[in-house]
Amino acid sequence: MTGTQVLSSSIAQARKWGGVALLLGVGLGHGPAGWAQSLAPAQAPVQNWSFKGPLGHFDLAAVQRGYAVFAGVCASCHGLTQVHFSDLAGMGLTSEQIAALAEAWQVPDGLDAEGRLKHRKAQPDDALPEPYPNAQAARAANRGAVPPDLSRITQVYPGGPDRVFALLTGYGAPPSHQSGTGSAAGGGLVGGAHPAAVAGGEGGFANPYAIGHRTAMPPPLRDGAVVFTDGTQATAEQEARDVTTFLAWVSNPHADSKRRLGVGVALYLCFLATLLVILKRRIWSHVRK
Amino acid sequence: MEGSPSCKDQTGRRHEAAGVVAFVKDYMGFLLPADLNLLWTIGAMLVAVLGLMLLSGLTLALSYTPDASLAFGSVEALERRMPSGWLLRSLHMTGASFFMAALYLHVFRGLYYGSYRAPRRGLWLIGSALLVMVMVTAFAGYVLPWGQMSYWGADVAGKAVGAVPVIGSLLERVFLGGDAPGTPTLHRMFVLHFTLAFSIVGAVVLHVAVLHARGSSSPSGPQGETPARMLPFYPYFTIKDTLGVVVMALLFTMVMCFWPGLITEPANYRPANPLHTPADIEPEWYFLPFYGMLQAVPSKFGGLLVSAGAVVVLFCVPWLDRGPGWTGPKSGMRWLAWLAMSVLVASFVLAGLAGSHHVQGVWLLVGRLATVGYYAYFLGFLPFYAKLANWGERA
The missing domain is CATH 1.20.810.10 (Cytochrome Bc1 Complex; Chain C)
Structure with a gap:
């Protein structure tokens, strides 16, 4: 329940900031033409995701790298409340790896004799811990905005994974009209090329893909924010791409199994239907039209 | 499935099996x-x-x-x-x-x-x-x-x-x-x-x-x-x-x-x-036609009546249809039935489209027309098509 409260209040917050953005955009004149006038989120460039389309499948290496980004960056403010550590086995991890991964997290473990909150290392059947004990704490820590829960984010966020990626990489950039290329809004901008445009402050952060073109989320990613164990270069754009893949997987973890099942069943049914058509024609061949 | 002859209670079994x-x-x-x-x-x-x-x-x-x-x-x-x-x-x-x-x-x-x-x-x-x-x-x-x-x-x-x-x-x-x-x-x-x-x-x-x-x-x-x-x-x-x-x-x-x-x-x-x-509350697609009709009527209760009536009217169909039907071999009414059915289906689909939009402006008009089209089939066409066809034949 808190998840949606969170999201709605952050949207309300974003709307409020929309007004501020308009003032800033017009007053200071650093918004590109057409950007400040329309406060509807810009159309996110279409990306070529591995999981896209009816026959796509998740690039599990990217999902695992994306988990590293989530754990290292996003998890400090965002929760994945519906996900248990054991669910992460679907990323292609063994149960030993899951146990090791869970141990890196602390989860609340009731109260001690003095009534203080105790913590322990997480176990595979624990849910991923929420970053804040409640919405009030989240709001207090984030200047009034509550970071949304990410369990189903690519499903419930209008624009889906394309917009998540665009939001993560689009700080301070005018809306990009390029499509199909991965380097649309570029990680370089996020890395701090335009610090003036990115500047936060009370009004939030300029981002054409946010509602009202302002978001309370500071630019989360920068080059080298995490170290990928598979040797992939951790540019901000690569991190955004991988974490979006991870979030898309978390939003719909069984999509691959479903598509695989679909291919088998559809082929079987086509074969069966062909046989039945032949049989039907034979049976009905005796009937005078 | 059939009663096996080795059973003791053969007659009873056979009888039961014969039933099945x-x-x-x-x-x-x-x-x-x-x-x-x-x-x-x-x-x-x-x-x-x-x-x-x-x-x-x-x-x-x-x-x-x-x-x-x-x-x-x-x-x-x-x-x-x-x-x-x-x-x-x-x-x-x-x-x-x-x-x-x-x-x-x-x-x-x-x-x-x-x-x-x-x-x-x-x-x-x-x-x-x-x-x-x-x-x-x-x-x-x-x-x-x-x-x-x-x-x-x-x-x-x-x-x-x-x-x-x-x-x-x-x-x-x-x-x-x-x-x-x-x-x-x-x-x-x-x-x-x-x-x-x-x-x-x-x-x-x-x-x-x-x-x-x-x-x-x-x-x-x-x-x-x-x-x-x-x-x-x-x-x-x-x-x-x-x-x-x-x-x-x-x-x-x-x-x-x-x-x-x-x-x-x-x-x-x-x-x-x-x-x-939520900004848009809308039901599953299969309720959209009725949702469209619900919103096409300005009064809340009126909307409820119209949208529930759209289902209730189906119960009355056997008594609304006064004609002999148009499925006979030499029936000249076939095109009429086809036309009426097309209007009904189109109205149903349009009411659904209206239901999936904010029912205002053009969509309000579409929703109302679709509601009228839907009811016209049951209350305007079914009770009178026989007369209409007779008149058509005489003319």
Whole structure:
């Protein structure tokens, strides 16, 4: 329940900031033409995701790298409340790896004799811990905005994974009209090329893909924010791409199994239907039209 | 299956077996008009989907918790980590859409070919009752996951019930179990969903039994129902129905596995939040035509009457249709029936499109025209087409 409260209040917050953005955009004149006038989120460039389309499948290496980004960056403010550590086995991890991964997290473990909150290392059947004990704490820590829960984010966020990626990489950039290329809004901008445009402050952060073109989320990613164990270069754009893949997987973890099942069943049914058509024609061949 | 001769109580066994065998033989030998087209296989598809819904629904219910604070999480848990939970839930969700789609086709087929005429009025009435039961079951089922659309759907439905004069507020409280949707609402919907599902099975058995007593209609009218133009159910129609079911299963698989976005509402993956009203509250696609009609009328109660009336009018169809039908061989009315049916289907679809938009401006006009078009078929065309056709022949 808190998840949606969170999201709605952050949207309300974003709307409020929309007004501020308009003032800033017009007053200071650093918004590109057409950007400040329309406060509807810009159309996110279409990306070529591995999981896209009816026959796509998740690039599990990217999902695992994306988990590293989530754990290292996003998890400090965002929760994945519906996900248990054991669910992460679907990323292609063994149960030993899951146990090791869970141990890196602390989860609340009731109260001690003095009534203080105790913590322990997480176990595979624990849910991923929420970053804040409640919405009030989240709001207090984030200047009034509550970071949304990410369990189903690519499903419930209008624009889906394309917009998540665009939001993560689009700080301070005018809306990009390029499509199909991965380097649309570029990680370089996020890395701090335009610090003036990115500047936060009370009004939030300029981002054409946010509602009202302002978001309370500071630019989360920068080059080298995490170290990928598979040797992939951790540019901000690569991190955004991988974490979006991870979030898309978390939003719909069984999509691959479903598509695989679909291919088998559809082929079987086509074969069966062909046989039945032949049989039907034979049976009905005796009937005078 | 048949009684084995080695049994002690041979005579009794044989008698019982003979009963079953006789029933199966009778069922398989049931004569049907030879000219039944593909639209007549939809009944078999409906039975297949109903079976699927019962099986998947029963297994889903094993891990569902009807409590406002736990329902969403329990559905997430069953989808994320119950073995094959994702499959069961996809089957159930896709099944609901396919069931409603097939049911609408079944009803339109019955309307077009006049399947409601005597001696099948009872069959039509049971079918109409089944439609209502299925719609209520589908609605109750949609509330259960307790996402945003579940919650606000229940809220809108509660308010619609509350618009009934005099007893409205009482009905609303009985329906919601309080002032707003909550745990009592979930308990009600869960029980309703469950009990109605099995009542539907009973009504389907009755529907089929009456069909067997009265015989099937034919696309070419009473002429097609003469014994000379009939064929036994087995093997002619068993193979046809099986083929129909397999083709439907193929479509079902494609939608479920490759294009699930066609039948899922993303907003319902957000947990219910009583403090945040979504910008667009809209029901599942299969209720959109009625939702469009509900909004096309400025008065709340009027809208309720018009949209509920759109289903109730189906019960009156056998008595509204005064004509001899247009399915005869030399009937000059065929084009008229075809035109009227096209208007009806177009109105139904347009009302649905209006329901999926904010009903204002152009869409308000479309919604109103569609409502008029829908009712015109039942109240303007069915009672008078015979006279119209006579007049046409004389002229």
